[in-house]
Amino acid sequence: MIRNVTIPSLQQTEMLLQQRRTRLFLLLPFFGTGYILSVVFHLLTWKSGTPPSTWVRLFYYDGLMLITYGALWLLLWGETHQRGTSPTRTFWGLTVASLLFLGLGYLVLRIGRPSGDLALSAPVTGFAYETGVPLTWAAVVQMNVLALLEALLAFWLLLQLRGLVLFKRTRQSERSWRWMLITMAGSALLVDLFQPDEFVLALLLSLPVGLMLRNAFRVAWILYLPFRQKLLNLGLTVLATGALSGTLAFTSGPAYEYVWHYSPALSSFVNLSLAFGILYLVTSFLSLLFHLPTTGAFQRKVDELAALHALMQMVSQVFDVERLTDTIVRLPVETGVAQTAWLALPDFQTTFRPRIVAAYNLPAGQTPEALVDVEALYQEVATRRQFLLLEQALTDHRVRARPEHGIGSLLVVPLVARNELLGVLFVTREVAYGFEQDEVEAITVFATQAALALDNARLLHERLEKERLARELAIARDVQRRLLPQQLPRLPGLQIVASSVPAQEVGGDYYDLLRLDDHRLAFIVADVAGKGTSAAFYMAELQGIFRALSPLNPDPVVFLTQANRALFETLARKAFISAVYGVFDVAKGTVTLARAGHPPPILLRPHAPPRLLRLQGLGLGLDRGELFRQTLEPCTLSLQAGDRLLLYTDGLIESRNDRGEAFGYDRLLQTLEAHAQDTAASLHRHLLETLAQFTGHPAYDDDLTLVIFQWQEVPMLQETRDHQDVQTQTAGASTSTTQPSQPSQQAP
Amino acid sequence: MSNFSVGFRQHNGVQILDLHGELDAHTAPELEAALQKCLQNGQYNILINGRDLDYISSAGLGVFMAYVEEIREKGGDLKIAELKPGVYNVFDLLGFPLLFDILPSEAEALERFARGERPMLPSS
Structure with a gap:
């Protein structure tokens, strides 16, 4: 617990140091104190004239150096850490900083000397040859100032280049950068401690140099520079290389002795840093040079792919199938990936062959079918479920285009969504071998996106279509429901029970009753x-005819002939209507029907x-x-008390059980015989019950309409009218989709 | 699912269609397609053999009505033979025997084709 609190982790320290105030507070005292102490140290050495003992140098002075310049590094690191780096600014900054350093360094070297050659040997410049003890006060000042300046330059250089080296950083690149810094610092310290000979030195430096080389080739930022920027940076790297080389010459030449005597480790580190800077600039220069010619092509490719990806998003937002197919063929062409594009979708309705639904930028006067054998290519891609690339399209036997049509290479890509082939996209280029690997990939990805969009649009379309159909059917059902009588008319002596059940949502059955006057009922x-919507319309027409014509021409022959004439004109060729029409006359006790x-x-x-x-x-x-009129055979029946007349539709006869047997006339007549004495209502109920028992399921295969009239002789009209109020039963809704039957009944 | 099929035969220039199974609203398009094919091939003498036709609904009957006019205009005819009693009853109820030659045997139908006889239609 305590350890966790007292020693903050590396990340916590980093977080802490990212706040500027904290950073300055923490680090500035370390750096300031360390630097002043080092100045004092050198002044004391100068005054005493004897070098410090090895132990003092190793543990006091080198420790002090490490802390002082470590603090300086962290201070600078904090200042540069968060800034985004542009190569131009970095190179320009390096050049200016180097030149500034050179100027300052030159001025410092002149301290205490009126004029003359700067490159004098160490004894002349002010250090004891054997011990390295500064001999003049000027030497003390110079070594301290130069060391600080060099450290500042080296640190700043590394921190600036860091932004470029770690462009598109990965864990790997970060690690290699860190190791480079560590080995640079480590080898510099070892040089300080052991003062090795040349062979060991070379060995010691091989590790940091190797890592420097490795980091020097991290120049990924070059790829994304536009042409002019590349050119500008090319110039700047030359400039910066020159400036850094001059600096390196200065630090390892005239200034070398001063800093070496200040701290061999710092001197080595600075020179390694400068060497890395030059190395990096040289690789940058060469890379920039080699990338210059490809810039245009690369930029174009980046633009194309970016456009294609951006437009893919658009595809997924189009829901109209027609507009979507247009977009699908337009995008590859407009983004410059293809010259021509067309889309073939399977035609599931009629031909079952691929059909071109959209094409874009075809050669003038050409159709896809004229250019290639669409069906053969479609079939091949359909079976392979993978793209087909004809690099030299004109040599393929399935390509019919001639050279002037500009179809050099052809890419055929399947549109697959949910493991189903929705279509095939054809894209072409003018030249053979025109499609690069990445373009093929981009188009394939695009095809997947397009397939998804197409699938979505289709599902949406289907759902809308289904909803529309359901609405239409609901309307038709409503129409049909209204066409059937809501209330049965009443006539003395006549009892009526009627029901009609459509098998589907909208059926084709119709029945109606109309009181013509006080004694007749049509x-x-x-x-x-x-069935369906058209049946509902024909029913509506028939109802109009019945309601309009029967009062004028109640006679069955006249009515049906006129109805036939009217319907023949309007019914579709394959549509017809079967009907029974008749008129009850309660005054005469007859029924006439046809x-x-x-x-x-x-x-x-009854008997x-x-x-x-x-x-x-x-x-x-x-x-x-x-022919209709000639063959029509009317019939008039004189009714006796208890007579029942049954009218029905073929649903009654043709309803089938699970073995496929129809109910049929025989069973119908048997049932009627068994219930020969029943009233109309009871007969109606028994018939439907018998039928339901026979079929074994409540739903009917066909529409089922059953109307039963029962005649009860009434001696006098007057008498029935008196009884009417007592026994009236009003007809309810005569159709129902939820219940198998809902008889309407009227009693006198 | 479909339990209806049409077989094709030829005899003396008469295209014979053998119907199997049940002809209703769902299977009617198959018969329509068969008749359409006959008309496309220029065959206007068509004999429907109903020996294996088990059931017919009003939608099935509609198919005959839809094509007979065109066939007769082209100088041919659509005749029906060998219907089962139950199926014939449906034809009969609607009065189809008045509109079509409906014959008990294929031989008789072919004979009528050979003689070029057609039902008398006062209206046409």
Whole structure:
């Protein structure tokens, strides 16, 4: 615990030092005190005239140096750490700093000397040959000032170059930079301690020099410079190299003795730093030179890819399939990756062959099919599920283009999303071998993005289509529901039970009842061939005809003939309607009806077997009119008390059980015989129950409509009217999709 | 899922279509496609053989109505033969025997084709 608190980790120290105030507070005292102490040390040496003992030099002086210049390094590190580096500024700064240093160094060397040659040997410059003890006060001042200046320059140089070396830094590059600094400092210290001979020195320096070389080749920043910047930096590296070389000549020449006697370690470190600076500048110069010719191409490529990537984002934001396909073929061309592009999608509706849905920048007057065998290439890519690159497109047998069409190379890329092939993108270039590896990759990635977008758009489209269809069906269902009678009319002596259940959301069955006057009731039960929205419209038409025509022409033959004529004109060729139409006359106790292609009505008399009324008659809308009228066979029945008339649609006959057997006429007639004495309501209920038992499931295969009339003889009209209020039952909604049947009933 | 199929045969210039299975709203497009193909090939004498047709719905009947007019305009005819009783009943209810030649055997139908006979249609 305590250790954790007292010794902060490296990161904590770094964080601490990043605050300027803390940094100055902590480091300035160290540096200031150390520097003053070193000056005092040299003054004392000068005054005493004897060199310090080895122990004092090693443990007192060298320790002091380490702390002083370590603090200086950290101070400068903090100042340069966070600034972004531009190579131009770095090189320019190095040049200026070197020149400034040279100027100052020259002035310092002149201290205490009127004029003359600066490159005098050590004894002349003011140090004892054997001991290195400064002989004059000027020498003391010079060595201290020069050492500080050199240290400042070297540190600043390293910190500046650090920004360039660690451009696009990785853990690896950071580590190698750190090791270079450590080995530089380490070898400088060893030189100080052991004063080795040349062979050992060379050995000692091989490690830092190796690392220096390694770091000198980290010049990645060059790639991203525009051409003019490269040119400018080329000049600046020459300038800076010159300035640094001059500095190195100065530090290892006239100034060498001063700093060496100040601290051999510092002197070695400074010279190593300067050497690294020159090395780095030289590699930068050469790299800049070699990169100059490729700058344009590189820049273009970077721009292209950047544009392609940026536009990919756009693709994912387009939801309209048509606009999306247009965008997909336009992007590769507009970003300059391709010359021409077209997109083939499979046609699942009709031909099952690839169809060109979009093309961009085709040669004038050409179609993709004229240029290449789209289908063959599509099939190959479809099976391979990988791109196909024809480097020399014109030599491929599937390419029909001629040289003047400018199709040198052809890249065919599959658009795959969710493991399904959605289409194939074709892109071309004018020249053979026109697609580079990275462009092929970019287009492949683009194709994946495009496929995803296409898939999304398609899903969205499907959902919208489904919703639209559902809305349409809901409307049709609503129309159909309104077309069926909401309330059954009442006539004395006549009991009516009716129900209609559509099998699907919208069915084709229709029935209606209309009271014509106080003793007549017109009725119709019909079945429109087909279902869905169109059936609902035909039903609407039939209802209009029934409601409008039957009051004017209640006679079945006249009504059905006119209805047929009207419907023949408007029904689709393959559509027709089967119907039974008739009129009850309660005054006369008769019913007149006719059958137009509909399943025959059934007459059920109390003490007789049920009778199918197989009247002749064509379906409505099958024939123009003549044949229809000729064949129509009306029938008038005199009703007896208890007579029941059943009208139904083919759903009743054709409903099937799980074995595929239809309910059929035989079962229908049997059921009717079994319930021969039932009232209309009970008969209705029993029939539907029997049917449900037979099919074994509540839902019907087809629409099912069942209307039953029951005739009860009434001696006098007056009498029934008196009873009417007592026994009235109002018809409810006569259709329902949730319940299998919902009979409507009316009793006199 | 589809339990309907159409077989093609030729006899003396008459295109015979053998229907198998159930013809309803779902399978009707298959018969439409078959008839469409006949018309595209210029065959206007078409005989529908219903020996193996188990069921027909009103949508199935609609297919015959949709094509007969065009076939007759081109001088051909669409005849139907060998329907099962249950299926014939559906045709009969709607009055199709008045509009089409519906014959008990294929031989009779081919004979009528050979004689060039067509149903009398007062309206056409």
